[in-house]
Amino acid sequence: MRKEVAAVFQQRADQFQEQEKQTGSKSSTVSWLxxxxxxxxxxITYFLFRNYNPTAGIIGLILSYMLFIVVMRWHSRLNYTYTHFKLLRELNLEELDRLQGKLQKLDKGEAFTDNQHPYTSDLDIFGDNSLFQLLNRSITSLGKTKLASWLQQAALPAEVKQRQEAVAALTKPEQLDWLQHFVVMPRHHKHTEVPSSAFFEWLRENSLYKKHGYMKPLLFILPVLTVAAIVAWFYGFSGYIPGAFLLLQFLLAYRFRTIRDDYYEKSISIYEAMESYTRQMRHIEQHETNAALLTSLKNKLFYKQHKASEALGKLAGIIDFFSYRLSTLMAFFLNTILMWDFLWIYRIEQWRDQYLGQVEGSLEVLANYEALASIASFQLANPAYAVPEISDVPFEVTATALEHPLIFVSERIANSFTMQGAGKTIVVTGSNMSGKTTFLRTVGINMVLAFTGAPVAASQMRVAPAQVYTAMRTVDNLAESTSSFYAELKRLRILLNLTEQGIPVFYLLDEILKGTNSRDRHLGAMALIRQLHRRTASGLISTHDLExxxxxxELKGSVENYSFNSTIEGDKILFDYKLQRGLCRSFNASKLMQLMGIAIEE
Structure with missing residues (x-):
């Protein structure tokens, strides 16, 4: 199946590369044109001015300028198309890298790492070789933040089903072009990690014209009077009048210089994002779909017959005009004669009063669409993955051919597994490196995928809603004078507190209490299992402790033993990585120590 999927991505990459070459050649020709x-x-303009009269020269100049603008815009559109094909080619090559496990160059989602989170650190949700790298296709802070929040917090069953339906609609064969075009649109623009919402929050709290009401009449009157006075001066009237008006404009500009700079710097910082969001929202507004969630999101982009894309486009246009101040000479004349900065600050505040509420809601729509597009792209890259069923049976986890999505080998080992009911504990024993910890992570990461609304690395899966909680990578902290054992105890204390809240908790505990002596470890682990048995919790515990x-x-029907085993043939230790019923009966620690040079007598 993976070979067929890889062939599709390679074919599309080759197709876009050919279109990229053709468009690039055409763009080069138009550039010379x-x-x-x-x-x-x-x-022609020079000839007309010299041989005829100024009127003919002016007409020639205007017509030449108009033709130049037409050709320039044609060239600009071709450049955009060329870049678009290039980005589509790169996207499909990126999909091939994902299939091969080459995730190093992809966004790790490091901004979302949290060692205190119930499971993201232990299950490699963010960071190097992480689930986020495998899922995320977005480059905007909107899309990345939304997807990260879905991975950090399980959705309600009804919401999971809505997302699954939306993803199914986006992964139809006829939707592939729409989906990939949507994914690469924001890649034309530079995006900062600071969300656009920060600008809108600042804009809501600041208003130049409400705080300084006298500026509004001056904005409309003073430039007109200044221009009129300058024209009058050309006709012989006194120069003191335009000088006075120019001085007044200069003093106003100086008085509000900090505010003007603040408005400009904050608005220009989101200009690229607004251009990107405008194109993306226009793409969504034109999208035909029957999926309930997608339709609901799309409808939110229309408000009183105003499209969100038009509202954002207007803001991008305002910021573009505002940016004329970047030219020092232009800024001097525009701000000294026409109060240029004040005009566009006024237009920004007008825009805020008319569109801000609609736009803030539309950004949430876009964030959801981007997160769904990432999951849909993940599903397209892994068509053999199953869409999990949300179970009504408490703590049910039933999976057939369950695999770890971050293990990239030609033949991954799959295991089938089932458990259900509160107060259940699966004790997984096994020799070193036999796969017991990886199995716990496999169960956990696929549960996270299921609760996100994504497909899972299995041929079938049923899972009941629960709060996933892990304790696997507890380490010491010198800054806090905390040993690894005490860090693990604190982690287990959080688990016990969580189970007191009445919510279903599914725990995955690896080698619990490994930092203490065998007697205390044994007593503590047994006490913990008994305690969890009486609460609204179930899960898996891996251990070397056969006791x-x-x-x-002791707890028949509530505790079950499973294991991973290995065999020793000469100096080789062989693993099958298959989950088996019962306690582990084969151990390899002594053999491993011998292979490392430690002289252990047989």
């Missing part, structure tokens, strides 16, 4: 139009226009296997007799 633009130069030719400029030279010919300048020559924990006796709990199966």
């Amino acid at each position: 633009r130069v030719l139009v400029f030279i010919c226009g300048a020559g 924990l296997g006796a709990m199966e007799e």
Whole structure:
């Protein structure tokens, strides 16, 4: 199946590469045409001015300028198309890298790492070789933050089903072009990690014209009077009047220089994002779908017959005009004569009053669409993955051919597994490196995928809603004078507190209490299992402590033993990585120590 999927991505990459070459060649031709139009226009205009009259020269200049603008815009569109094909090619090559496990260059989602989170650190949700790298296709802070929040917090069953339906709609064969075009649109623009919502929050709290009401009439009157006075001066009237108006404008600009700079710097910082969001929302507004969630999201982009894309486009246009101040000479004349900065600050505040509420809601729509597009792309890359069923049976986890999605080998070992009911504990024993910890992570990461609304690395899976909680990578902290054993105890204390809240908790505990002596470890682990048995919790515990296997007799029907085993042939230790019923009966620690040079007598 993976070979067929890889072939599709490679074919699309080759197709887009060919279109990229063709468009690039055409763009180069039009670029030379633009130069030719400029030279010919300048020559014709010069000829008309010299041999005829100024009117003919002006007409020639205007027509030449209009033709140049037409060719320039044509060239700009071709450049955009060329870049778009290039980005589509790169996206499909990126999909091939994901299939091969080459995740190093992809966004790790490090901003979302949290060692105190119930499971993200232990299950490699963020960071190097992480689930986020495998899932995320977004480059905007909106899309990345939304997807990260879905991975950090399980959705309600109804919401999971809505997302699954939306993903199914986006993964139809006829939707592939729409989906990939949507994914690469924001890649035309530079995006900062600071969310656009920060600008909108700042804009809501600041208002130049409400705080300084006298500025509004001055904005409309003073530039007109200044221009009129300058024109009058050309006709012989006193120069003191335009000088006074120019001085007044200069003083106003100086008085509000900090505010003007603040408005400009904050608005220009989101200009690229607004251009990107405008194109993306226009793409969504034109999207035809029957999926309930997608339809609901799309409808939110329309408000009183106003499209969200139009509202954002207007803001991008305002910021673009505002940016004319970047030219020092232009800024001097515009701000000294026309109060340029004040005009566009006024337009921004007008825009805020009319569109801000709609736009803030539309950004949430876009964030959801981007997160769904990431999950849909993940599903397209892994068509053999199953869409999990949300179970009504408490603590049910039933999976067939369950695999770890972050293990990239030609033949991954799959295990089938089932458990259900509160107060259940699966004790997984096994020799070193036999796969017991990886199995716990396999169960956990697929549960996270299921609760996100994503497909799971299995041929079938049923899972009941629960709060996943892990204790696997507890380490010491010198800054806090905390040993690894005490860090693990604190982690287990959080688990016990969590189970007191009445919510279903599914725990995955690896080698619990490994930092103490065998007697205390054994007593503590048994006490913990008994305590969890009486609460709204179930889960898996991996251990080398075979004595924990006796709990199966003590708590019949509530504790079950499973294991991973290995065999030793000469100096080789062989693993099958298959989950088996019962306690582990084969151990390899002595053999491993011998292979490392430690002289252990047989």
